[in-house]
Amino acid sequence: MALRGAFRTRCGLLSLLSQRLPHGNHVRGCVSPFLSTHRRNNSTAPKIKVDFDQTAGVSIMTLQNPPVNSLSLDFLTEFCSALEKLEMDKSCRGVILTSGQPKVFSAGLDIMEMYGKSPERCGEFWRAVQEMWLKLYSSNMVIIAAINGSSPAGGCLMSMTCDYRIMADNPRYSIGLNETQLGIVAPFWFKETMVNTVGHRTTEIALQLGQLYSPTEALDIGLVDKLVPEDQIITTATQTMTKWLAVPDHARQITKSMMRKPTIDKLMSKREPDIQNFVSFITKDPIQKSLGLYLAMLKKRKS
Numbered sequence: 001m002a003l004r005g006a007f008r009t010r011c012g013l014l015s016l017l018s019q020r021l022p023h024g025n026h027v028r029g030c031v032s033p034f035l036s037t038h039r040r041n042n043s044t045a046p047k048i049k050v051d052f053d054q055t056a057g058v059s060i061m062t063l064q065n066p067p068v069n070s071l072s073l074d075f076l077t078e079f080c081s082a083l084e085k086l087e088m089d090k091s092c093r094g095v096i097l098t099s100g101q102p103k104v105f106s107a108g109l110d111i112m113e114m115y116g117k118s119p120e121r122c123g124e125f126w127r128a129v130q131e132m133w134l135k136l137y138s139s140n141m142v143i144i145a146a147i148n149g150s151s152p153a154g155g156c157l158m159s160m161t162c163d164y165r166i167m168a169d170n171p172r173y174s175i176g177l178n179e180t181q182l183g184i185v186a187p188f189w190f191k192e193t194m195v196n197t198v199g200h201r202t203t204e205i206a207l208q209l210g211q212l213y214s215p216t217e218a219l220d221i222g223l224v225d226k227l228v229p230e231d232q233i234i235t236t237a238t239q240t241m242t243k244w245l246a247v248p249d250h251a252r253q254i255t256k257s258m259m260r261k262p263t264i265d266k267l268m269s270k271r272e273p274d275i276q277n278f279v280s281f282i283t284k285d286p287i288q289k290s291l292g293l294y295l296a297m298l299k300k301r302k303s
């Protein structure tokens with residue numbers, strides 16, 4: 001992917017931005033002409049498909065928000081509601097998360113939700129992002145990510161909330177928290193989720209560079225746990241799930257909670273300030289311009 005190359009160059013978008021962006025205050029709506037025609041998925045079709053195997057006690061949640069499973073407010077709302085239903089159904093003990101879109105697990109947060117939107121709408125969106133993270137990270141169920149495509153930023157965050165990550169072994173795919181490459185900053189709970197996954201030093205490097213890793217690199221640093229050929233990803237996830245479900249639920253759940261509770265409690269106690277911080281950051285002029293340029297780059301590389 002051409003974009004991956006761009007992400008990895010030192011003289012990339014960010015240095016370009018730092019040269020060009022004026023300092024400014026809040027923005028209300030700076031939608032550039034090219035974005036007004038930007039194709040959006042406004043379909044009312046379900047964005048999540050849930051296939052529940054009652055005998056195994058396992059659901060497969062397939063993300064189907066074309067074209068790239070971006071995490072829009074609508075998507076997040078539907079996702080949280082579907083996950084909550086499974087959480088409350090005691091017969092469901094495990095969930096496999098995968099994508100129904102070719103080549104992409106999830107493109108991360110929907111950039112259009114952060115671009116040219118009112119502070120109120122940005123706040124609503126961020127609350128939904130927090131909710132998704134809280135529900136996934138604190139789930140009592142075993143959650144396995146079957147990462148069958150690229151998974152940047154919010155897509156990587158979603159994957160990291162899972163208990164185990166299996167990725168398709170395709171060098172064209174990438175995964176990582178690339179926020180700084182967009183001129184934005186991964187908040188503390190994104191950072192802590194990554195620290196809890198790959199350790200402090202690796203996170204420090206990864207976050208500052210906005211590094212996207214190939215599947216092999218991701219396996220090397222422990223960002224994913226296993227690589228398999230793409231056509232074996234669901235069978236491998238199912239076999240892995242059987243192993244995890246062989247452990248008594250209560251013991252595994254208490255252990256999971258012990259590992260994750262400090263990070264969860266930290267966000268729970270700071271939810272409102274975290275929303276205010278996000279809104280004030282994302283609506284600033286230079287940040288909006290940065291997002292606009294990034295969107296233009298995404299669009300341009302297609303032509």
Ligand SMILES: CC/C=C\C/C=C\C/C=C\CCC/C=C/C(=O)SCCNC(=O)CCNC(=O)[C@H](O)C(C)(C)COP(=O)(O)OP(=O)(O)OC[C@H]1O[C@@H](n2cnc3c(N)ncnc32)[C@H](O)[C@@H]1OP(=O)(O)O
Pocket residue numbers: 001003038039040067068070103104106107108109110111112150152153154155178179182184185186187188277278281282295298299302
């Ligand atoms: C003091 C401050 C302290 C703390 C900070 C405070 C607060 C925090 C502030 C901010 C935090 C924000 C955290 C953000 C997290 C995110 O997740 S941001 C999203 C990052 N995502 C990306 O960078 C991915 C971009 N996309 C891609 O790289 C590629 O699209 C892909 C590899 C996923 C897939 O490639 P292709 O299959 O080739 O598909 P296309 O590139 O052609 O895309 C198709 C279509 O979709 C549009 N699109 C792609 N990604 C997104 C997206 N994330 N959101 C919205 N739209 C997206 C793309 O533009 C194409 O559109 P069209 O041209 O077809 O209209």
